[in-house]
Amino acid sequence: MSFIEAIKDRARQSRKTIVLPESMEIRTLEATAQILSEDICDVILIGDKDEITNIGMNFDISRATIVDPNSFEQMDAYVAKLVELREKKGMTLEKAGEILKTDALYLGVMMVKMGLADGMVAGAVNSTANVLRPSLQILKTAPNTKLVSSFFVMVVPNCEFGHQGIFVYSDCGLVQNPNAEELAAIAGSSAKSFKSLVGAEPIVGMLSHSTKGSATHPDVDKVVEATKIAKSLYPEYKIDGEFQSDAAIVPSIGAAKAPGNEIAGHANVLVFPDLDAGNICYKLTERLAKADAYGPITQGIAKPVNDLSRGCTAEDIVGVVAITAVQAQ
Template sequence: MDILENLIARAKANKQRIVLPEAEEERTIKAADRALADALADIILIGNPAKIQQQVEAFNLTNISKATIIDPENNPKSEEYAQLLAELRKKKGMTIEQARELVKNPLYLGCLIIKNGDADGQISGALSTTGDTLRPALQIIKCAPGITCVSGAMLLITQQHQYGEDGVVVMSDVAVTPVPTAEQLAQFAYCTAETAKSVAGITDPRVAMLSFSTKGSASHEVVDKVVEATRLAHEHYPELKVDGELQADAALVPSVAEKKAKDSEIAGRANVLIVPNLEVGNIGYKLAQRLGNAIAVGPILQGIARPVNDLSRGCSIDDIYYMVAITACQAQAAK
């Protein structure tokens, strides 16, 4: 069973309630129909029921009747959610009138449904920007305990089975923070190890903090930041298997690790890679994808107390379907 099949099997084994707040969008509703047909998750669709029905008829969808459909303009729980939002944001000066307007916004409504315990995770981005996806999540659901920042992880699935975990590597941050601090990098290490367990099914995450230096081979302030991040990761997460600073080849290739970092328990065996900044992460995974024929799955948002994931506006039906499975597995781990 490959990693994607395993992911789907784990999602099906413990079904979660996943909100799709862009339910009137063609790819989203087709992916929802497929997820419902496969019993992948319990799907909550936010949108105008008449417009959703038009999509059902236009595309001959046969499983949407199994979904819960919530009309943001005519929701019997609107006032309950508005009161919740106003309470959560009262220190920021939000009035109940402002909250009543925001609960009509599907992205806010979905996060309120999760916060209220009526759903387990949300996926958006087919129509929305990353900022629009993250804003309500951070205002309503907030970061996980002990975490102060959000990051994005990418699953890289390759045919090079000698690397990572049978060819699977989890890389972060590839989506959110352009220039992270040492403290943020340490948090990324912990969160990405958790993603490796909950999503990739990696039972023994081994984290490499990447740089252009291995164990002092180069001297620069950006290397110093990775060294400090490694120290903080050891200090804050003593159970975490992490080492750095390591070059990518030293992290992944045993023969190189033997030459450059022979005393490291992580070097040559890493299955989680933390890059020093967003530029490196974004460029790196796309090179692996295009030149190395790796399958790139994500980005998977991490660090939020309950899973809220972001899609590319160019996403496919398959992308949304697999993200439902990923979000479900994250939700299982968060309980």
């Protein structure tokens, strides 16, 4: 069974409800039809029912719940709760009402906050900043979490490395230039995410252009320091570095460049030193290795809200929704 089929199966075992606020987007409606036909989870769409039905006329979305902000029976309670949450930031009843009736992302996050939905997926037409802003304002970070970051699950076909060709790449979509403490937090969160979603032991490689002192530079120093912090904070996980990418995943190269190191050559969680490196690498892996890239998946928010690439397909949305449903379990 493939990674994503296993995720879908897990989602079915404890059925959740995911809100998809970009309901006027054809890819969202195509994905909704597939999600419902495969019985992965329940779906809430936001918007005018006639408009949504018209746009999705070629897809069976009849089992989806459609919430129209202009006739939503619970709107008054949602408005009052948003004011309560954001009153210190100047939120008023009038402003909250306008936001929740006109911005589906805010309404979607409030559905998660209020328990109507278990998670949210968006980003097919919205920027990452727009998707995550209401999440951080309303849901905030999970307990004992220092940083919200993101990762991709990369499933590489015919690959002998990682866990049967499966890797977590982090951070590829959110934290621009993490310092050593932030990089360590990303490592810990990514290990936890790998274990939760893949179900195997995470082996974390902290990546650099240097392997165990082969180069000297402040960028290398940051990864070395981050590795020390991560190993101290997360002793339950196998974490080491600094490694060049080949030394992290190829056993023979890991043995040559870091002899005697149990992690070198065996990493399945790759932590990149900055967003440039992570984003470039995941896109190259996706295109050159024809890998499936699921994400960016967020980690560290109190409840699961996940962003999509604006170049995503309907199939990509289905995969991220299934992952979000499993996260919500």
